[in-house]
Amino acid sequence: MLPASATTALTTLALTGRAPGEAICHRDGRVVTVGQFLAQVAGLAALLPDTGHAVNLCADRYAALVAFAAALLRGHPTLLGAQPGAAAPFLRMAAAHYAGAYVLADASALELMRPELAEVPLPLLRVDAAPADGTAPPPRPIPEGRIAAIAFTSGSTGTPTAHAKPWGALVAGAAAAAERFGLRAEDGPPTGIVATVPAQHMYGFETTLMLPLRAAVAIHAGASFFPSDVHQALAAIPPRRLLVTTPLHLRVLLAEGRRPPPLAGVISATAPLSREMAEAVERDWAAPMLEIYGATEAGSVASRRSATEESWLPYPGTRVLPGAAVVPGLGEVPLGDALEPLADGRFRLLGRLADMVKLGGKRASLAALNHALLGIPGVEDGAFVAPADVESNPAARLTAYVVAPGCTAAEILGLLRGRLDPAFLPRRLALVAALPRDPLGKLPLRALAALDRDQELGAGPAAP
Amino acid sequence: MTTGNATTSAAEFDPALEADLARLIVGALSLEIAAEDIAPEAPLFGEGLGLDSIDALELSLAISKAYGVQLRSDDERNHRIFASLRGLAAHVARHRAR
Numbered sequence: 001m002l003p004a005s006a007t008t009a010l011t012t013l014a015l016t017g018r019a020p021g022e023a024i025c026h027r028d029g030r031v032v033t034v035g036q037f038l039a040q041v042a043g044l045a046a047l048l049p050d051t052g053h054a055v056n057l058c059a060d061r062y063a064a065l066v067a068f069a070a071a072l073l074r075g076h077p078t079l080l081g082a083q084p085g086a087a088a089p090f091l092r093m094a095a096a097h098y099a100g101a102y103v104l105a106d107a108s109a110l111e112l113m114r115p116e117l118a119e120v121p122l123p124l125l126r127v128d129a130a131p132a133d134g135t136a137p138p139p140r141p142i143p144e145g146r147i148a149a150i151a152f153t154s155g156s157t158g159t160p161t162a163h164a165k166p167w168g169a170l171v172a173g174a175a176a177a178a179e180r181f182g183l184r185a186e187d188g189p190p191t192g193i194v195a196t197v198p199a200q201h202m203y204g205f206e207t208t209l210m211l212p213l214r215a216a217v218a219i220h221a222g223a224s225f226f227p228s229d230v231h232q233a234l235a236a237i238p239p240r241r242l243l244v245t246t247p248l249h250l251r252v253l254l255a256e257g258r259r260p261p262p263l264a265g266v267i268s269a270t271a272p273l274s275r276e277m278a279e280a281v282e283r284d285w286a287a288p289m290l291e292i293y294g295a296t297e298a299g300s301v302a303s304r305r306s307a308t309e310e311s312w313l314p315y316p317g318t319r320v321l322p323g324a325a326v327v328p329g330l331g332e333v334p335l336g337d338a339l340e341p342l343a344d345g346r347f348r349l350l351g352r353l354a355d356m357v358k359l360g361g362k363r364a365s366l367a368a369l370n371h372a373l374l375g376i377p378g379v380e381d382g383a384f385v386a387p388a389d390v391e392s393n394p395a396a397r398l399t400a401y402v403v404a405p406g407c408t409a410a411e412i413l414g415l416l417r418g419r420l421d422p423a424f425l426p427r428r429l430a431l432v433a434a435l436p437r438d439p440l441g442k443l444p445l446r447a448l449a450a451l452d453r454d455q456e457l458g459a460g461p462a463a464p
Numbered sequence: 465m466t467t468g469n470a471t472t473s474a475a476e477f478d479p480a481l482e483a484d485l486a487r488l489i490v491g492a493l494s495l496e497i498a499a500e501d502i503a504p505e506a507p508l509f510g511e512g513l514g515l516d517s518i519d520a521l522e523l524s525l526a527i528s529k530a531y532g533v534q535l536r537s538d539d540e541r542n543h544r545i546f547a548s549l550r551g552l553a554a555h556v557a558r559h560r561a562r
Binding site for chain 2: 086227228232249252359395413422427
């Protein structure tokens with residue numbers, strides 16, 4: 001670990017070094033300037049409590065940016081991870097473990113999450129209700145060591161593990177990404193970003209909240225989930241356009257077949273992108289297909305041009321070790337993958353550590369999922385199994401084998417639903433008489449695969 | 465929020481399309497249930513059938529391929545469209561290429 005020296009602890013970094021007239025956001029066909037943004041941030045910051053932790057639930061990306069900046073200026077870490085439709089467990093965790101936790105939401109988030117918010121009574125502030133008029137004093141610089149955000153991964157016990165992000169580390173990461181992808185002011189005209197990843201995911205947070213603060217980037221604020229949303233969003237912003245997305249979205253966008261407007265680049269992360277998909281983007285969309293390797297713990301660590309490069313180039317200032325990355329502002333951070341550093345400073349990704357699965361951009365350990373399963377009343381034994389194609393199929397899902405006499409698959413699934421992120425809910429839940437454990441209590445993969453062939457699978461009627 | 469049933473007009477109710485769409489959902493999402501076991505009024509997402517956003521994306525692709533209908537986030541009827549099989553069928557009926 002690199003200890004923070006006394007001098008860095010006193011260093012401050014501005015919220016944004018950008019000029020007031022520059023575009024920071026494209027929203028409803030109009031440009032929001034840095035100056036307008038800062039006025040809005042000051043208006044919201046004045047409404048926030050003196051101390052606390054902000055749960056940022058904003059669905060509109062501009063609202064999410066205003067909420068993050070206002071909390072940061074007041075010294076409140078933003079808790080990243082709650083997402084529409086699955087926010088209840090996250091909100092309960094925030095209420096239990098973070099002093100003065102409050103929710104920052106916009107109109108669309110409230111509409112999506114009303115039942116969840118009713119269940120967890122945290123104080124709620126409307127981001128879009130804050131006054132945006134008047135001239136705001138320029139925001140004071142922020143100490144480098146201030147915790148700006150806290151991201152979460154599911155730990156091996158099922159309890160989320162918190163990863164604190166000091167402001168200095170986030171700024172260094174944004175600067176490195178801007179240099180790598182040509183997004184600095186000196187690199188050319190400003191870049192508009194359309195992203196299919198939520199701002200509450202670490203990858204989406206870095207690319208769509210940190211980059212517009214620290215690089216010559218304007219984000220598209222509106223919906224960008226379905227293919228039609230993405231095409232419409234890209235058409236609504238001027239070049240240079242950058243699409244920030246995932247293999248899951250790319251697969252659907254490519255299969256749908258519509259060609260987007262000219263793109264300066266496409267960036268993918270959260271799961272390995274196949275060479276075929278990378279080539280298809282380069283060929284069909286005539287855009288460089290870039291891939292980021294990163295993790296919630298370390299943030300973005302490296303990138304490659306996936307159609308032509310197998311190895312990864314670490315971000316400027318970042319160094320990799322066989323199972324860890326040394327990241328500016330964070331020090332040495334263990335990773336969930338085995339890496340092989342190469343002589344030229346690049347590295348090869350050797351694969352995930354066996355226990356980890358990644359689905360829908362989220363990572364969990366199978367041990368944690370099994371722990372949650374065994375915590376369900378009536379479940380005597382059980383195991384989650386990832387399909388063989390979990391690395392290559394962006395839409396892959398888990399199977400669970402469960403020993404629970406007297407319970408139905410639907411009952412177990414219903415109880416799991418409140419305890420797991422939906423991405424990890426088993427698509428198949430097979431009720432079996434016993435798991436094929438070996439004398440050591442371990443579950444050989446081959447024996448589990450044999451279960452598939454031999455057992456009548458639970459849940460529904462015969463498989464197709 | 466409105467319920468799918470109360471707001472789906474008789475003209476949009478098409479049992480054949482509903483059955484068709486149920487088969488499409490089961491096939492596109494590799495669900496372990498039979499198409500006829502999807503209750504037309506039950507929620508597709510969260511409780512009920514238990515679909516999530518990854519499924520929503522897959523489903524948008526399958527529906528676009530099969531019916532030429534594009535799903536959009538900013539459709540103000542989204543709550544109804546995704547509320548149930550019946551709501552989705554009504555949306556497809558309204559927008560499919562003739």
